[in-house]
Amino acid sequence: MGFKFTASFAGLLALIDFAAAQSGAWGQCGGTGWTGATTCISGWVCTYSNPYYSQCLQAGVPNNMVYHV
Numbered sequence: 746m747g748f749k750f751t752a753s754f755a756g757l758l759a760l761i762d763f764a765a766a767q768s769g770a771w772g773q774c775g776g777t778g779w780t781g782a783t784t785c786i787s788g789w790v791c792t793y794s795n796p797y798y799s800q801c802l803q804a805g806v807p808n809n810m811v812y813h814v
Contacts (some may be wrong), residue, residue, distance in 0.1 A: 768801045775799030 768774040768782040774791035775783050776798040785791050785801035792802045 770801060770803070772801045773798065774801050 753801075765780050767777050767786050769789070770789055772785070773781060774785055775781060775793070777796050783791065784805055788804055789793075789801040790804045791799050793799045
């Protein structure tokens with residue numbers, strides 16, 4: 746019983762680490778000197794803007810159709 750709990754807890758920690766390593770909606774995900782997350786949450790893609798900045802944008806939406814509110 747103790748082993749099963751430990752294994753489940755370790756799996757949960759790994760999942761949390763993975764989720765924390767992803768940028769959220771509209772977040773930065775790359776660029777020269779960027780040391781943060783380089784992947785985006787589900788449904789969002791890391792989109793290159795210029796050598797210094799990449800941003801998580803909604804998948805399937807053309808870049809010229811994305812509006813910030």
